[in-house]
Amino acid sequence: MNIEVNRNAKAYHKEEIVINASAEKVYQVLADINNWPAWQSGVASANMEGEAEPGKEFRWKAGGSKISSKLHTVNPHTEFGWTGRALWIKAVHNWTFTEKEGATTVVVEESMSGFLSGLMKKTLKESLPKSLKDLKKEAERG
Numbered sequence: 001m002n003i004e005v006n007r008n009a010k011a012y013h014k015e016e017i018v019i020n021a022s023a024e025k026v027y028q029v030l031a032d033i034n035n036w037p038a039w040q041s042g043v044a045s046a047n048m049e050g051e052a053e054p055g056k057e058f059r060w061k062a063g064g065s066k067i068s069s070k071l072h073t074v075n076p077h078t079e080f081g082w083t084g085r086a087l088w089i090k091a092v093h094n095w096t097f098t099e100k101e102g103a104t105t106v107v108v109e110e111s112m113s114g115f116l117s118g119l120m121k122k123t124l125k126e127s128l129p130k131s132l133k134d135l136k137k138e139a140e141r142g
Contacts, residue, residue, distance in 0.1 A: 001081050002054065003072040005092045009111035010118035013125050016107040017132040021139040023077040023099035026106060029139045030080055030095060033058050039138035042127055052080075063123065067091075088115040104139075108132060 005012065019026050029039070036046040040062075048058030056071045069084035073094070081094035093110045108128055112120045 001073045001079060001094050001096075003081065003083060003092055003094075005094055005109045005111040006113055007109075007111065009113045011112035011120040011124050012110070013121070013128050014107065014109045015128040015132055016105060017129075017136055019104045019106055019136045019139050020102070021104060022102065023097040023104045026097055026104045026135065026139045027077045027080065029135060031074070031076075033060070036060065040131060040134045042130060042134075058082075063127070069093075089117045089120065090114050106132060106135065 031052040033046050033048045033052065036043040042062050044061040046058065046060035048056060050056065052071055052074050054071055054074050058069050058071070060067050060069065065086040067084045067086045069082045071080075071082045073079050073081035077097060077099070079094070079096050081092070084091040084093065089112050091110060091112045094108070096107045098105045108131065110124055110128060112124065
C-alpha cells in the first residue's frame with residue numbers, strides 16, 4: 001500500500017471475509033466507485049470521473065456524511081486504497097485481495113484520526129463487516 005492505515009489511531013478496525021469469486025471479479029466490483037450505491041447499503045451516492053488510478057479524487061456520501069476521497073493505491077486484483085476527509089476526521093481505507101483455488105480472501109482495514117475520531121470506533125466496527133458482506137453478495141452474484 002502506498003499509504004498504510006494507522007493501527008494506533010483512536011478509531012481503527014480490521015475485518016476479513018472469503019468470497020467465492022476471483023480476485024479480478026472482487027476488485028472490479030470495488031473499483032467501480034460510481035456503482036457503490038447499487039450494492040453497498042451504507043452508500044447513498046458516489047461520483048468519480050474516469051477510471052480508478054492513484055491520485056484520482058472522488059466524492060461520496062455514507063452514513064449521512066459527505067466524504068472527499070483520493071485513491072492512493074490501485075493495483076488491480078491485489079490492492080485498493082484511498083484516503084478520505086469528512087469534517088475534521090481523516091481516514092485511510094485499505095483493501096487487499098488474495099485468491100486461492102477460485103476464492104478470494106478480502107482484508108479491509110480502516111483508521112480514522114483527528115478531532116473526535118474516537119467517536120467513530122463503534123461505527124467502524126459495525127460498518128466494515130457490513131461492507132464486506134455487501135461486497136461478497138455482489139461479487140458472488142451471477
